[in-house]
Amino acid sequence: MRSRRFRPAAKASAAAALFLALVAVGAHAQAKEYMYIQNSRGGDITVIAIPEHEIVSTIPASKIGKVPDDVVPSRDGTKLFIPRIEGRDVVVVSTETEEVLFTVPVSGVPHHVTVSADDRFLYVPIFSESFVEVIDIQARKVITRVPVGYGPHGTQLSPDGRRVYVGNILSDRIAVIDVATNRLLKGIDLPEGVRPFMISPDEKKLWTQLSRLNGFVEVDLTTDRLTKTIHLPTLGKVLPPEATASFPHTYGHGMWLTSDGSLLFVASTVYDFAAVHSVPSMDLIATIPTGKEPGWLACNRTDTYCYTSNRGDNTLSVISVAERKEIKRMPVGNFPQRINTALVPRRNVRNSR
Numbered sequence: 001m002r003s004r005r006f007r008p009a010a011k012a013s014a015a016a017a018l019f020l021a022l023v024a025v026g027a028h029a030q031a032k033e034y035m036y037i038q039n040s041r042g043g044d045i046t047v048i049a050i051p052e053h054e055i056v057s058t059i060p061a062s063k064i065g066k067v068p069d070d071v072v073p074s075r076d077g078t079k080l081f082i083p084r085i086e087g088r089d090v091v092v093v094s095t096e097t098e099e100v101l102f103t104v105p106v107s108g109v110p111h112h113v114t115v116s117a118d119d120r121f122l123y124v125p126i127f128s129e130s131f132v133e134v135i136d137i138q139a140r141k142v143i144t145r146v147p148v149g150y151g152p153h154g155t156q157l158s159p160d161g162r163r164v165y166v167g168n169i170l171s172d173r174i175a176v177i178d179v180a181t182n183r184l185l186k187g188i189d190l191p192e193g194v195r196p197f198m199i200s201p202d203e204k205k206l207w208t209q210l211s212r213l214n215g216f217v218e219v220d221l222t223t224d225r226l227t228k229t230i231h232l233p234t235l236g237k238v239l240p241p242e243a244t245a246s247f248p249h250t251y252g253h254g255m256w257l258t259s260d261g262s263l264l265f266v267a268s269t270v271y272d273f274a275a276v277h278s279v280p281s282m283d284l285i286a287t288i289p290t291g292k293e294p295g296w297l298a299c300n301r302t303d304t305y306c307y308t309s310n311r312g313d314n315t316l317s318v319i320s321v322a323e324r325k326e327i328k329r330m331p332v333g334n335f336p337q338r339i340n341t342a343l344v345p346r347r348n349v350r351n352s353r
Contacts (some may be wrong), residue, residue, distance in 0.1 A: 039333025
């Protein structure tokens with residue numbers, strides 16, 4: 001019997017397949033998690049390596065600037081979306097090179113954006129208006145707007161990727177957008193302006209901070225009714241008078257739910273700590289001192305660490321989720337606010353720190 005031999009075309013095909021497999025393995029091996037911190041007054045973005053918790057670079061104000069108000073990674077980790085208050089636009093930055101790829105103008109003051117599950121669309125709440133604008137990321141332009149109520153501030157994609165939730169500060173409501181049609185599905189009225197919020201993995205509960213509340217409320221999404229109000233302790237401190245006197249009356253601004261839905265971290269901005277609540281009981285199980293005025297919360301992708309950006313003293317607190325305590329506090333940029341982590345597939349930037 002004659003032995004079979006690979007023909008040249010077959011050899012080439014096998015070699016190509018092997019090469020692609022090795023490239024894929026190499027790319028996965030190179031992927032690393034980073035944290036991106038938006039510094040409102042500095043106009044730049046601080047980049048921190050995880051789990052080393054060291055600053056590796058700064059995307060400078062010469063590239064960003066114009067009062068950035070968020071930094072949100074694409075779901076594949078290759079891009080950053082940065083809305084700018086004074087620019088009235090969204091800057092898109094490569095995580096590989098940390099260079100600006102393109103900029104998309106919007107119709108007013110943009111706040112906290114959300115990207116669709118397929119990385120195709122970006123939902124931009126226009127705080128100075130009463131709608132969310134939808135950017136087609138491939139086309140690099142706004143393709144539609146969805147009326148949601150005046151003062152849209154925060155956005156979040158539902159766990160199944162089919163709805164976008166929008167929290168409105170000025171109209172005291174949560175609006176829900178259907179992703180397939182870009183139409184408003186419903187609105188949920190609340191007693192105060194809606195600040196950061198989180199949605200349970202089964203999308204049956206929503207927890208949100210409100211203006212003038214040192215705590216948060218629970219909303220039953222099956223009935224759209226407010227079911228609980230949870231007050232945080234003051235830890236013996238006095239409420240700063242500016243919190244009650246000036247809009248937007250921010251007592252707390254930062255929430256994060258662990259990926260398994262079992263722990264809810266809540267920032268008490270006026271009392272300088274992060275609270276940890278068990279879910280679904282909402283029992284308070286820890287209060288963790290942080291830097292001054294924690295204004296945003298995020299966990300890394302494995303829920304090993306939780307972070308607070310502390311705008312009052314320009315620091316970042318690194319919290320051990322297992323130990324329920326701050327394990328590091330590090331200086332970052334000027335007035336750090338929104339923070340997010342991303343698994344970056346490739347980064348070709350020389351560390352500057």
